[in-house]
Amino acid sequence: MTAGLDGDAIAYHRLLERLTGHLRAYYRNRFARIGHGAAQAEDLLQEVLIAVHTHRHTYDLSQPFTPWIHAIARYKFLDYLRRTKYSFKDMPIERAEELTADSDMAAIESGLDLHRLMSQISLKARKAIQYVKLEGLSVSEAATRCGISESAVKVAVHRGLKALALQVRKESGA
Amino acid sequence: MNTDRLIDALSANLERVSHGRLEKTLILAMVTGGAAAFALMLATVGPRPDLQSTAHLEWSAIKLLYALSVIGAGVPFLIRSMRPGLENGTHWPVILFPLVATIVVAFVMLVLGRPQTWREMLFGASTFSPARCLLCITFFSAIPLAVLIWALRKGAPIRLRICGAIAGIVAGGLGAAAYGLACMSDTIPFIAIWYGAAIAICAVVGAQVGPSLLRW
Numbered sequence: 001m002t003a004g005l006d007g008d009a010i011a012y013h014r015l016l017e018r019l020t021g022h023l024r025a026y027y028r029n030r031f032a033r034i035g036h037g038a039a040q041a042e043d044l045l046q047e048v049l050i051a052v053h054t055h056r057h058t059y060d061l062s063q064p065f066t067p068w069i070h071a072i073a074r075y076k077f078l079d080y081l082r083r084t085k086y087s088f089k090d091m092p093i094e095r096a097e098e099l100t101a102d103s104d105m106a107a108i109e110s111g112l113d114l115h116r117l118m119s120q121i122s123l124k125a126r127k128a129i130q131y132v133k134l135e136g137l138s139v140s141e142a143a144t145r146c147g148i149s150e151s152a153v154k155v156a157v158h159r160g161l162k163a164l165a166l167q168v169r170k171e172s173g174a
Numbered sequence: 175m176n177t178d179r180l181i182d183a184l185s186a187n188l189e190r191v192s193h194g195r196l197e198k199t200l201i202l203a204m205v206t207g208g209a210a211a212f213a214l215m216l217a218t219v220g221p222r223p224d225l226q227s228t229a230h231l232e233w234s235a236i237k238l239l240y241a242l243s244v245i246g247a248g249v250p251f252l253i254r255s256m257r258p259g260l261e262n263g264t265h266w267p268v269i270l271f272p273l274v275a276t277i278v279v280a281f282v283m284l285v286l287g288r289p290q291t292w293r294e295m296l297f298g299a300s301t302f303s304p305a306r307c308l309l310c311i312t313f314f315s316a317i318p319l320a321v322l323i324w325a326l327r328k329g330a331p332i333r334l335r336i337c338g339a340i341a342g343i344v345a346g347g348l349g350a351a352a353y354g355l356a357c358m359s360d361t362i363p364f365i366a367i368w369y370g371a372a373i374a375i376c377a378v379v380g381a382q383v384g385p386s387l388l389r390w
Binding site for chain 1: 177178180181182184185186187188189190191192193195196256257258259260261281331332389390
């Protein structure tokens with residue numbers, strides 16, 4: 001940050017990249033808890049990056065960096081909450097249903113679940129399922145991406161799904 | 175827009191940031207606001223006619239000292255409140271010390287003084303003095319408060335209501351400094367109550383407008 005304030009663009013770029021990782025985790029976590037989507041979290045993340053950039057002169061070099069960035073991140077989160085609450089209030093009651101219907105809590109939750117389950121199966125099977133089942137690529141496209149033959153992709157998907165099903169059974173039984 | 179592209183855009187053509195810019199902006203705002211308050215005082219009520227005579231000079235000095243101590247107690251925290259991460263270091267006892275200390279002194283003076291003099295000590299030279307004092311100080315503080323808020327927006331205040339309240343206190347101090355040269359009521363209890371009340375009004379106004387005007 002110090003170098004960035006002095007105009008070192010490379011150091012500044014690296015700083016923003018590292019911040020992005022931390023902030024993304026922070027906001028995803030918060031947003032999942034209040035039932036807002038990852039896309040909104042990403043929007044806010046970008047807003048914070050811009051705020052960090054335009055307010056970088058408010059960082060006092062004699063002070064530690066973490067409290068500074070944390071204060072900004074928390075401020076922006078609370079600001080977001082306030083903003084969205086107001087927009088809820090301003091909305092006429094007839095349209096309230098659109099808002100509640102728009103809740104993507106289920107999508108986020110299942111996304112999280114899937115990621116957790118997927119992390120428990122082998123890398124090869126995970127990649128194959130990711131490409132074929134989640135991203136909707138054809139088997140041959142997935143094969144070129146993974147660098148394996150088409151039949152190997154099919155086998156990997158088949159085995160991966162079986163392993164996933166086993167995991168689900170295990171968890172619902174437990 | 176993709177976040178990685180945003181990072182690229184932000185770090186391209188990166189300019190060097192000069193240190194101490196915030197402090198300079200705030201001091202500039204205070205000088206401008208103070209000058210505006212003083213000019214407003216000259217244009218409306220004008221300085222007290224007996225300002226040249228040495229007898230009342232000390233009272234003008236006391237009022238000025240009172241106003242300056244209110245400003246002096248508030249400014250360090252105003253500067254801190256512009257920097258994220260330092261906003262929790264606001265010590266209200268320090269900020270309110272000049273106001274409270276004057277009230278204590280006023281109370282002691284009332285207790286020691288004769289009850290016949292209480293009326294003049296509390297309500298000043300004429301019946302209109304308290305109302306004139308309240309109106310003038312809040313009126314003179316309006317421009318300083320506006321300029322201070324402009325300056326604070328250059329920073330990144332986190333706790334907007336508190337930041338606005340401190341700005342109100344400092345602006346009230348500037349308004350009190352200007353009115354001190356016009357005020358005819360020369361007693362400590364008068365200053366403690368009416369100047370204090372006017373500054374408190376400014377603080378409440380600042381706290382009310384802070385959340386909407388200081389947002390970033």
